[in-house]
Amino acid sequence: MKRFHRLWQLSLFSFILAAITGFLYRYGMLYPLPELFHFANIRHAHSHLMFFNWVCPPLMILMIQHLSKNGKIDGLKSFKWCLSVMILLGFLSYPFFLFYGYQPVSIGSANLPLAAIISGLVMITWYWFAWLYFKLEERDSASVAHMMFDAALLVLLISSLGAWGVSIFQFTTIDSPQVSSAMTHFFLSVFTEGWTILGVLGVIWAKAGSVEFKPGTGWFWMPILFGSMMIFPFSLTQSLITPAMLYTAYAGLILIILSFSLNLYLLIKQKALKGFVGHTVFFLAALIIFFKLAAVLPNDIWPGEHSLRVLYLHVLLLGFFSLAIIELIHQNTPQWMKKSFTGSALLVILSLIMVSGYWPSVLVPPNIFFWLMVVAGLPVVAAVLLWIDTFRNQYH
Ligand code: HEM
Structure with a gap:
């Protein structure tokens, strides 16, 4: 049993849940959602679960793996505990963000902003990790x-x-x-x-x-x-x-x-990095630099504009970040699975470029919001395949 396999499985599961939430947002733009859902809360649930459970634990797992490359490191159990609590709290915050956002929740006679409180606890687990990391002595x-x-x-x-x-x-x-x-x-x-x-x-x-x-x-x-x-x-x-x-x-x-x-x-x-996935990571890194250059050069582009911001964040987080992580962790996975994930992420990015306001309107397909919703479901399917693969292969 590899050391962080279960934690990686949970992290990938978080990606699936958060991606379904992103799909729900797109679905809600076309079809009525039950009254208990609000767009702002769906967005909060999506982005927080991605940040808490998809971005932090995999990076931390890869860091510890690198530190322990030359042998055993002290306190591996403590790292595992820390990451387990981090992921557990990330999951716990999800329903509160989804149904209440940052609004207080009534518990008995008290009104508590539970999503904010749990987020604070998640940040404490980051300090816990940093403390474990920086106190390691055998570092190269x-x-x-x-x-x-x-x-x-x-x-x-x-x-x-x-x-x-x-x-x-x-x-x-x-x-x-x-x-x-x-x-x-x-x-x-x-x-x-x-x-x-x-x-x-x-x-x-x-x-x-x-x-x-x-x-x-x-x-x-x-x-x-x-x-x-x-x-x-x-x-x-x-x-x-x-x-x-x-x-x-x-x-x-x-x-x-x-x-x-x-x-x-x-x-x-x-x-x-090599191969289709590796080259796509480099291509997306170059695209990120291009975005930044476009914001520096004198023109009318304002990086904080909503559609551009959503596009940029997904190039960085769904593209550059997620593909690099999958490529580095899923080393024994069949190439076609990683390529499907890469293709699905690229399609989401392309669909966001089409609604960014910087894409020629004659080239925007009719029913673009319908296609935006369909494409948003593709990374879910691709990630489920990778997740199933984790029950056949052991990673980290
Ligand atoms: C898996 C495919 C994904 C889909 C289908 C998706 C979908 C969405 C949607 C529909 C929104 C709301 C857009 C709006 O407000 O107009 C959104 C926002 C956001 N997503 Fe994603 N997303 C995906 C992946 C990711 C990943 C991997 C991350 C981070 C690791 C991420 C982080 C965010 C953040 C931070 C926002 C909030 C942007 C803002 O309003 O400031 N998303 N996403």
């Missing part, structure tokens, strides 16, 4: 992967400050939706641009091995770490941000572009 601190992991975890902890800020802010007398929104977006952008990108680059570097790079290895991660903290103003209402915030956000984007491009160039040169 020379590897690039290692540096990226350290930076990724640090940035995950920093991102959580934004989320705590929102909760604490609710109890103050200050009534400013802008401050609350700024903190929420600080969390989101540091989580996605910092933790996710550094984490994925780290696990790909772990596969690629070492690298000769003279100017200093800080270039691999520092610009992404600082850049991810600077770009959140793009998600705020454009008319509300000051010139200083805007230039800081542009500087953050440029930092991320530089470091991400450097990583991508060297990883492609080392042929770190």
Whole structure:
């Protein structure tokens, strides 16, 4: 029995559940849903389960795998406990987000914001993981992967400050939706641009091995770490941000572009990932850089615009992140299964490009929202196949 097999199965199951929730959102745009469902809550349930159970545990499992590559590591049981509690809490938060969102839930005479409380507990399990990770002594601190992991975890902890800020802010007398929104977006952008990108680059570097790079290895991660903290103003209402915030956000984007491009160039040169899935991961990484360049160049593109934001997030999270994770974990799976998953993710991304407002309207198929719904169901089918495969093959 491989060490993290069950946890990986649960993580993949979370992806399936969260993807069905995404499908439900698309279904609800065309057909009536029972009254207990609200779009905002369906979106919260989808995105939180993806973040809590699909993004964090697999990255952490791959990190521990890399640390233990050269032998046994101390406290493997503690890591397992930590990840199990993390995943359990992620599942527990799901029904509360789905049916109540951030609204308080009545329990007896008390009204408690249960989704927010459970989210706080999930963040505590991130601290627990970071504590276990950083106290490991037998670490090979020379590897690039290692540096990226350290930076990724640090940035995950920093991102959580934004989320705590929102909760604490609710109890103050200050009534400013802008401050609350700024903190929420600080969390989101540091989580996605910092933790996710550094984490994925780290696990790909772990596969690629070492690298000769003279100017200093800080270039691999520092610009992404600082850049991810600077770009959140793009998600705020454009008319509300000051010139200083805007230039800081542009500087953050440029930092991320530089470091991400450097990583991508060297990883492609080392042929770190191969085959259709691996090349698609690199292609999507290049697309992410292209998006960022488009936001920096003088034009009318505002990255925070809803349809562009949803498209960008899915290129990054469903595309770049999910495909890299599947490629790295499912090494013995038949290629056609991984290719089906890749194809389904690419179709979701293509369908989102079509509704982004930047696709020629003559090329948008009739009944586009119907097709958007159909395509949203495809990753569910592809992920179920991968999940069934985990009962035949052992992974991690
Ligand atoms: C599996 C296929 C997926 C489908 C069908 C899907 C579908 C959706 C839908 C319908 C929305 C709401 C869009 C809107 O507000 O107009 C959404 C939002 C979102 N999804 Fe997904 N999604 C998928 C995968 C993922 C993955 C893998 C992640 C993260 C790991 C993710 C993270 C998010 C986030 C963070 C949002 C909120 C965006 C925002 O409003 O700020 N999704 N998704």
